[in-house]
Amino acid sequence: MSGDEGQMSSALSAGAFTQYPLYKEVKLRITKSLMDGQWKSGEALPSEAQLARGFNVSIGTLRKAVDELVQEKVLVRQQGRGTFVATHNESRTLYYFFHIVGEDGVRRFPTSELLAFSRGKADTLSAQRLRIGRGDKVILIRNVLKLEGEPVVLDNITLPAAQLGDLTERIFRNRENTIYNLYQTRYGINVIRTVDRLRALISDDKTAAALGLQRGSPVLEIDRTALTYHDAPVELRRSYVNTAHHHYLSDLGKYY
């Protein structure tokens, strides 16, 4: 009886006929609570023992579910203290989302300077990539990132307005933390991973001017999609980088 209980409840609560691991279902239920905002950024979840009792699974199964969420950097474990919802702070940004480093390889956090904040409508491509309707309202942001005072990155951000209804230039400008932190804390939108597509281009005049480059200089274009739970897109960002004294570091695989 006791041995089969977990599997029975799994099949029941999943409402499925297929064989599906119990820990995956537990993971989905934790994810759902996170999406619903049941535990907010930086808050502690109930202890593993409590969660296991709540889900009616063994502690080992509960841990396996949490293990994966920790791996994905959605949760953070701290021995002796608890398990927390990962916060978008500077160090997380620096290590997982900002890939521009100096020639010495050192990671520095950039300062940000807003160039333009406007609203518009999604064109065909943006709509498709954000999975919204063509012509739906979007927010457009142009932003320069500086490293040691020098402009290095020009960001062009496209956001679906529906999810960030009240976002204004003032709110954006007055944020005290990273942009992803703003999405997370104010709108409950948690960016979990990004997919970047890179090319080399000759910069156009406007971009060159924003980066203090000569006409015809090469720049690195980064076409980024930011994703939240279940790979749902939440932000498009097209960036241009002056790679004369910096480079983009792609260091996959060091996840152990």
Added chain:
Amino acid sequence: MSGDEGQMSSALSAGAFTQYPLYKEVKLRITKSLMDGQWKSGEALPSEAQLARGFNVSIGTLRKAVDELVQEKVLVRQQGRGTFVATHNESRTLYYFFHIVGEDGVRRFPTSELLAFSRGKADTLSAQRLRIGRGDKVILIRNVLKLEGEPVVLDNITLPAAQLGDLTERIFRNRENTIYNLYQTRYGINVIRTVDRLRALISDDKTAAALGLQRGSPVLEIDRTALTYHDAPVELRRSYVNTAHHHYLSDLGKYY
């Protein structure tokens, strides 16, 4: 007695005074066997039950060690069949080491064309990055990669000759598989991960010619270090990519 046995043997066999998890030590011992070539590319390891007995640990601890090696793509589990040393085949290359994709986002495997094979001595920078002596012998390879018949990538490879003593142009040219597969099967050098640093540049005339580009065209430079166990460097590769119709895909984090 039975509960403490594992931890005791851990401390003993690690020969350390510090607290060190038993599964980490098991992982190191498996890694060591892999480095020593005890199980070769594509071969099956002993079953988990056998390994656990051999290391005198529980099956759970053994699995935790193997879990990490599977995550790092060093080992591959196949339910019902066994656990195998991961092979450098085309699909592994395509998904984990070759990041150039077409505008449609589809991954295609490139054809390779050798331009030059020579021997030389390591300059200061190469020596430092390969952790060999300045002036030590190296092998230099220039290679063009074509996608659908068009040259897209120019590779300039630097290899420490000491580890690949007998490598000749003929052997390199006649390989039947990927370059990393050659290192793995012929020299027991297993590339596990790579670190890429990217910039945008104006191509020099030689590079432009090799890629069929006009003078002054922008190209994406990829400065790659390939690493084996314990992050030991085994290859340097400086590549130039025509990103007019392709891009570099950086898709970290989809490891779940």
Added chain:
DNA sequence: AAGTGGTCTAGACCACCAT
């Protein structure tokens, strides 16, 4: 049918943190 990895459980004990 026999052997392999995959899941799940139950319980002990350790390391670390806050109080």
Added chain:
DNA sequence: TGGTGGTCTAGACCACTTA
């Protein structure tokens, strides 16, 4: 001291592959 996560063990049963 009590609560948290971290490690380790032991054993049952399931899913899949091969012969």
